[in-house]
Amino acid sequence: MTFMCLTLEVANLGKTYDAGGEPVRALAGVSLRIQQGEFVAIMGASGSGKSTLLHLVAGLDKPTTGSVVVEDQDISRMSDRQRTLFRRRRLGVVFQAYNLLPTLTALENVTLPALIDGTDGSLADKKGRQLLRLVNLEHRAGHRPDALSGGEQQRVAIARALMNDPAVVLADEPTGNLDTQHAESLWELLIRLRRDESRTIIAVTHEPTGATYADRVVMLKDGLIVGEIEPGGEGHASFVAARYTELVG
Ligand SMILES: Nc1ncnc2c1ncn2[C@@H]1O[C@H](COP(=O)(O)OP(=O)(O)OP(=O)(O)O)[C@@H](O)[C@H]1O
Numbered sequence: 001m002t003f004m005c006l007t008l009e010v011a012n013l014g015k016t017y018d019a020g021g022e023p024v025r026a027l028a029g030v031s032l033r034i035q036q037g038e039f040v041a042i043m044g045a046s047g048s049g050k051s052t053l054l055h056l057v058a059g060l061d062k063p064t065t066g067s068v069v070v071e072d073q074d075i076s077r078m079s080d081r082q083r084t085l086f087r088r089r090r091l092g093v094v095f096q097a098y099n100l101l102p103t104l105t106a107l108e109n110v111t112l113p114a115l116i117d118g119t120d121g122s123l124a125d126k127k128g129r130q131l132l133r134l135v136n137l138e139h140r141a142g143h144r145p146d147a148l149s150g151g152e153q154q155r156v157a158i159a160r161a162l163m164n165d166p167a168v169v170l171a172d173e174p175t176g177n178l179d180t181q182h183a184e185s186l187w188e189l190l191i192r193l194r195r196d197e198s199r200t201i202i203a204v205t206h207e208p209t210g211a212t213y214a215d216r217v218v219m220l221k222d223g224l225i226v227g228e229i230e231p232g233g234e235g236h237a238s239f240v241a242a243r244y245t246e247l248v249g
């Protein structure tokens with residue numbers, strides 16, 4: 001018997017942005033339950049609410065309706081400070097636009113979350129280098145973001161997201177700037193984190209090939225979940241693409 005434990009529960013999540021007096025409903029009531037060690041991909045057209053969902057789950061923003069419970073903690077009810085602390089300790093976020101600090105080197109960007117949290121400098125340094133090795137970037141440790149390619153910056157952002165041993169890794173289009181070979185090794189890295197370290201992975205992607213690495217693919221349309229599929233592993237990209245067209249259009 002495999003024991004499954006609920007890591008994330010999103011209930012009736014809604015988000016309406018107030019864009020200059022014009023309300024924009026980005027999420028219209030999303031409910032989702034994710035077990036520890038599951039790998040869930042989120043697909044949907046541009047503007048369907050994928051990043052909004054990820055940001056709310058990451059506690060970067062507050063929902064208009066509903067709740068987000070991570071490891072039994074309702075982050076939608078936390079103060080800003082509590083949410084920031086919780087995110088730093090339990091969640092690893094890879095943003096669509098990487099958000100690396102331009103004045104810091106790759107290694108300094110990776111170690112920053114641990115240093116803010118009070119980890120000893122040389123310990124953080126050692127772990128930061130290990131993580132850069134994991135994403136095949138140890139030779140770029142001393143480079144600043146403007147001296148890295150887009151794909152390299154993306155991999156630094158992934159190393160940074162892993163620095164504090166997160167329970168949940170949230171990645172927004174993590175392979176958006178990677179070539180096929182690097183994209184494949186990134187999906188394999190996410191699979192390893194899930195399999196060997198029981199981390200829960202949630203990744204937004206528009207690539208059917210990428211989605212085949214997930215256990216489940218959730219399809220979003222106009223801020224709502226319109227369907228969910230089990231992709232069935234490598235080699236099923238055309239199946240994912242066909243179901244996507246059916247569900248999302
Ligand atoms: N801060 C904001 N203020 C107002 N509207 C916003 C804001 N952020 C997002 N939106 C709107 O909410 C909707 C959902 O945006 P979101 O970024 O979640 O889409 P997405 O699915 O991630 O799209 P993409 O694939 O292009 O990244 C869009 O219509 C967008 O214009």
Ligand SMILES: [Mg+2]
Nearest residue numbers: 050051052096
């Ligand atoms: Mg987005």
